[in-house]
Amino acid sequence: MPSRKRPVRAAGDDALMARALQWNELFSHWPDAQREELLKSARMERYRRRTQVLSHDRHRRELLVVVSGCLEISSVSDLGRKYVNALLGPGQVAPVVRLLEDVPLAYDYHAHEDSVIIHLPSDAVIAVLDAMPILWRDVARLGLRRQRMSVAMLQAQTLGSIRRRVAATLAGLVEIYGLQQQEGVDLRVRLSQHDLAAMLGLSRQTINKELGALVDEGLIELSYKRMVVRDPAALRRIGAEG
Structure with a gap:
């Protein structure tokens, strides 16, 4: 696996990111060595409430790991009406779909409140997954669980x-x-x-x-x-x- 230059970080960031991945819904069951590999290219950002995440490149292929606060996933209709698709809290990760290539990315991401977010380059995550393919099971489980929850929520929000x-x-x-x-x-x-x-x-x-x-x-x-x-x-x- 090619080596990656670690981003410059503040004191204590490495320990905080390591704990966040250890408790994350996707990465918690991964071996320590694979989580450590992810940390080599990870960066952590602090956002004030309502700040847009990925504001400089909304199509950037990264996974966003919520350390604290809340990440809002939303979209805006052609008429300018905003729809909030999901609110993700600590321990959650999105958008898993960015592990794929050439996927339309129609959503915006904002800090719903003051938040700390880890950015993981999708290619770095894929490299770890491909080096240990059994870990793709965790991605599949998370995707299926999200699909089940989305269908249930869609039914609840549109029917009755x-x-x-x-x-x-x-x-x-x-x-x-x-x-x-x-x-x-x-x-x-x-x-x-x-x-x-x-x-x-x-x-x-x-x-x-x-x-x-x-x-x-x-x-x-x-x-x-x-x-x-x-x-x-x-x-x-x-x-x-x-």
């Missing part, structure tokens, strides 16, 4: 009532970001009504009405940019209603 779509989306976010607290499950991601509206393709007024109903029923609690889900099981039941 608006109430069902909102509940299913919140239940899905609980699975990704939820932290059990005494008062309920805290969604550890900044989620405004505008953000939720962009995820569902609905107006902010409609989202406000549906969230208000869930608050009145005691299923969620809202404060500034923060949500606590008091009854995740009830949200899942509503989201699964026909």
Whole structure:
């Protein structure tokens, strides 16, 4: 495998990146030697909230590993309407599709909140995978898991009532970001009504009405940019209603 020049890094970055890969959904089961090989060409960037990631080259073939904060994956329609495809938190990686060549890259990536992101060149990741082909299984598993989640989320967000779509989306976010607290499950991601509206393709007024109903029923609690889900099981039941 050809040697690669290590990017210049701040003190402590190597240790932080090594821990991040060790806990990452894709790389956690990889041998230490293969993760170390990835670190040779990795770089870590710190982004302020709403900053565009890959702003100088949005087509650059890199994997983005979330160390802290939240990565927003979005697209904009021809009419200028924004749609949020996904919010990824610590331990998650995207876009795995950039391991392929000549793939249309229609999405934009922004730091949804102050975030630390590791950039891994796709060619460096492929070199490690090809040197130990069994590791491609982890890529396949992650891709299939993402596909299953995407189909389930798409069904929940497009079928049934608006109430069902909102509940299913919140239940899905609980699975990704939820932290059990005494008062309920805290969604550890900044989620405004505008953000939720962009995820569902609905107006902010409609989202406000549906969230208000869930608050009145005691299923969620809202404060500034923060949500606590008091009854995740009830949200899942509503989201699964026909």
